[in-house]
Amino acid sequence: MATAEQIKALVKHFIDEDEQRFVTVALQVADKEAKKGHFKLADDLRRLVHTKRTSPGKTVVSRGVSAVSRRSHRQNNIDIDSLLHLSQADTRINEVVLSEQCQVRIERIIMEHRLKDKLAEYALSPRRKILLCGPPGTGKTLTAKVLATELKLPLYTLQFDGLISRYLGETAGKLRAVFDQIAKSRAVYLFDEFDAIGAHRNSPNDVGEVRRVLNSFLKFFEDDSSESLIVCATNHPDILDKALFRRFDDIIEFSKPSWPEAERFIKNRLFLFDLRELELDPLKTLVEGMSYADLGQACDDAAKNCVMYHDGKMDVPLLAEALKLRSI
Structure with missing residues (x-):
């Protein structure tokens, strides 16, 4: 469920009549529940927010500036x-x-x-x-x-x-x-x-x-x-x-990562795995020219293989294989 901080934020934004931030926090709660596998709750939360935001003459929190701007845009036939x-x-x-x-x-x-x-x-x-x-x-x-x-x-x-x-x-x-x-x-x-x-x-x-x-x-x-x-x-x-x-x-x-940046990214992305004994330098040539997005996908692939087939023990060959597949 929502954290104590998120609940406090929702109450604060409701009292302050800050619709935009209220909606943002509500959607954050929905995304968090989805990550936990509570898909029905997440869908219900998103549907409630969407219904309120699209209902004529209604807003999630207030009837202030945000509501006025939406009404004026509808009057101009612009949604x-x-x-x-x-x-x-x-x-x-x-x-x-x-x-x-x-x-x-x-x-x-x-x-x-x-x-x-x-x-x-x-x-x-x-x-x-x-x-x-x-x-x-x-x-x-x-x-x-x-x-x-x-x-x-x-x-x-x-x-x-x-x-x-x-x-x-x-x-x-x-x-x-x-x-x-x-x-x-x-x-x-x-x-x-x-x-x-x-x-x-x-x-x-x-x-x-x-x-x-x-x-x-x-x-x-x-x-x-x-x-x-x-x-x-x-x-x-x-x-x-x-x-x-x-x-x-x-x-x-912005530019593609250098090796020190790529190495730091890999360690950040795989922080749930024990990488302390791993020497990542052999991966240097494999990451050359890859973007952060490519690296992220390769790390996720290696993590899934690690969990499914290697009892959660990450090693360099696993990472190398994932990087090679993403660089093709």
């Missing part, structure tokens, strides 16, 4: 729930393995937001508009989850399939609704695969509607002065429009 997906965020900064440069930059953003009131006394504001660049599986989406977790904010991911429309001007209207929500409800907003709307305007594949969408995004993005964090992530920074880069407060470049 904000089809554009922004509330994602699970329960990853702490000390649970992830990244390069030292990324770690320092992310910790700085977190610290700036924790001390935003102190910065405001000197007419300063924390970094809010962040661009994450790098190959797939290197920790960009995970970073958005870390920011949301550490700052105790909801995490919303933009649904591009709901945003892009074939009708002239409709996409820009949806984009305006998204930025209205960003202004009204403080949260972390993730624009994943950002190059879908941020590709440069002189692309040979460019069409008029795409150019208008980018122009609209640039305007809304520059005009935004909310307290929300806007995190854009892309695997292809080279195709982004040059006008975008100067509008970000920070640009963080």
